Amino acid sequence: MNLTGYLNKMRGGASSPPRVSTREVLWSWLGSFLGIAAVALVNQHWLDGTDLVLIIGSFGATAVLIYGAIRSPLAQPRNLLGGHLLSAVVGVACSKMLGVEPWLAASAAVSVAIALMHLTKTLHPPGGATALIAVIGGPKIQALGWLYILVPVGVGVLIMLAVALVVNNLAAQRRYPEFWY
Amino acid sequence: MKRDQYGEPLPLDEKDIVEAMRELSGYLDVTPEDLSSLFRLAYNHALDRLSGSVTVAKVMTSEVVCIRSDQTLLEVAETMASKGVSGVPVLDDGKVVGVIAESDFLSNMGGKSGHFMEVLASCLASRPCLAAPLRVKTAAEVMSTPPVTMKPDTPLSQATETMRLKGINRAPVVDDAGRLVGIVTRADIMGLFKLSSPELCGADDR
Numbered sequence: 248m249n250l251t252g253y254l255n256k257m258r259g260g261a262s263s264p265p266r267v268s269t270r271e272v273l274w275s276w277l278g279s280f281l282g283i284a285a286v287a288l289v290n291q292h293w294l295d296g297t298d299l300v301l302i303i304g305s306f307g308a309t310a311v312l313i314y315g316a317i318r319s320p321l322a323q324p325r326n327l328l329g330g331h332l333l334s335a336v337v338g339v340a341c342s343k344m345l346g347v348e349p350w351l352a353a354s355a356a357v358s359v360a361i362a363l364m365h366l367t368k369t370l371h372p373p374g375g376a377t378a379l380i381a382v383i384g385g386p387k388i389q390a391l392g393w394l395y396i397l398v399p400v401g402v403g404v405l406i407m408l409a410v411a412l413v414v415n416n417l418a419a420q421r422r423y424p425e426f427w428y
Numbered sequence: 429m430k431r432d433q434y435g436e437p438l439p440l441d442e443k444d445i446v447e448a449m450r451e452l453s454g455y456l457d458v459t460p461e462d463l464s465s466l467f468r469l470a471y472n473h474a475l476d477r478l479s480g481s482v483t484v485a486k487v488m489t490s491e492v493v494c495i496r497s498d499q500t501l502l503e504v505a506e507t508m509a510s511k512g513v514s515g516v517p518v519l520d521d522g523k524v525v526g527v528i529a530e531s532d533f534l535s536n537m538g539g540k541s542g543h544f545m546e547v548l549a550s551c552l553a554s555r556p557c558l559a560a561p562l563r564v565k566t567a568a569e570v571m572s573t574p575p576v577t578m579k580p581d582t583p584l585s586q587a588t589e590t591m592r593l594k595g596i597n598r599a600p601v602v603d604d605a606g607r608l609v610g611i612v613t614r615a616d617i618m619g620l621f622k623l624s625s626p627e628l629c630g631a632d633d634r
Contacts, residue, residue: 261459261460262446264457264460265446267454315455316457321457420453
């Protein structure tokens, strides 16, 4: 490939998809509000003062997908559960094995998580964050060790999935999921 | 018409794609351009599949008006007129030995090119009856032979190409023994150019 062709690729040229309807915006808002509220409330009322934590940053990204882009293959239960759980395993493993070189642990966690999600058809972008948080998370996260996979990741994702099933299907024009696995 | 990197122009405007994306509602994480390319590729695959799977047998007419090679041209003309056809296969012992079309009459009426207008022009120039030389002739003398024939399992794409290259409007369909089983015309093929046609969609698998 010549240099001009290479640089031309960076120009883009495709157009941005249309904006969704206001109704769609409202359902996305409602779903994500309730989804994050559910996880945050459980975290605040039952886990406060314990060593456990239920809410992590990657859930914000998951909310975008499972309440805001529910048709996307990336947002389906297979990807949601598979992507988060696999990434959590990879993240904790990298943290434990490569923790002495934090930069390597972080990059390995994210990149291996992405590769594994691709291979298992469970690509879920927030999974990358879930893997990364296992490495760069604070002392509370580090103290969880392998438990990180179950709480916050497993339980948190299940709560958000339950809210997605309940709320998304209330909307006449919505259906969730497109497929389970 | 939009031309994308995947070849043939697509009879879809980007507005159509964007409108369709709106109708589906919900956020689709794909650009209109990618959707357009996807549509084009899928459409081409469908065309490839259909052009290979639709055969002459599916579109041909099996009740064929035909004549024997020893019939006079008067009889041939009467038959063609009464049945309302513009061309007939010529049979000899059940085998297709030629085809007579209107153009074969015309080219024997002074119009060497087989054009009706040429014959008409001669008539208008007040010559004697141009059809007179035809009275004594038989089908065998004016028919196009050897005939261009098709097999029932000939893919329609191939049949279309043959008819285009040979400049013919119809071709008898014969079995392996050379016996007439049908006729396929340009009109039969053109009738297929509706994507909703059951023949094309394979709903009618005779």
